[in-house]
Amino acid sequence: MKHEWWMALVGGGILGAASGLLLWANGRIAGVSGIVGSTLRPRTGDVAWRLAFLIGLALAGWGAAALGKVHFDVTALPGTSALAFAGVAVGLGTRYANGCTSGHGICGLSRGSLRSLVATGTFMAVAAGTVFAVRHLG
């Protein structure tokens, strides 16, 4: 097995452990879009843990770059207007779907949720179709 596949498996295992920590300690599902989006609809006592999780996420990226361990390669990104459109679509879509790759893809599938299976199948298929259209039909 290729080295990067091992890294992916280990990285994935760490994602599972991080999600497990949030469930065991905080009783919550580690779904990033929901954690972000629900800060816009604040309920008493329900915002601080979300901000703490999000600060952790951003800090991981900052730390990886600051330690010089990682150079984030973003050369594959589309141009500015397509990128902005994609961002809006991701924000709006994940909120309507109640989840993204983490909440539906990792946590939902682990929980055996039918909704998450439908959501994950849908966003995977549409994303693959979009890449096909951009790369092979353009």
Added chain:
Amino acid sequence: MNKILPLATALASGLLFGAGLVLADMTNPGRVLNFLDVAGSFDPTLAFVMGGAIAVYAPLYWLGVRRKRPLTVNSFDLPTLRRIQPRLVLGAALFGLGWGLSGVCPGPALVVAGAGVAPLLLFGAAMMAGMVAYEVLEWLAARPRPVSEVPQADIAPAFAVTPAER
């Protein structure tokens, strides 16, 4: 219960989650787009990420929810929806469109934006705008409509005069 402890565990979870995304190379849009390019330069690495994550989380989830309560707060707060609604499918499709165009989903967006990489700061801002738009649309949908906007068919039966009364 302790007020600081749940914040510390949430912070640790976020840090660990971000580290996992970096190690797994989910923060590289090119890698993600190649995974999605099943008809071209297909790269299966992402399937290993999902596999590794589910292999670890599934047992942790099923053991965790058997407990009376979580370690730092009083109760679990877990999804309760079961219905497959149109908005679930349409939302997932819209997310898929954005993901397929960019190779970026919410977690990696925040990690790489945290490193100060300009295009991801733009993506993150656009994503927030989309989420704000969602809140506005939900608010508009939930708002009671003024009587003048309610279709007559909706209110007419309440005032309808039956032939016998006439």
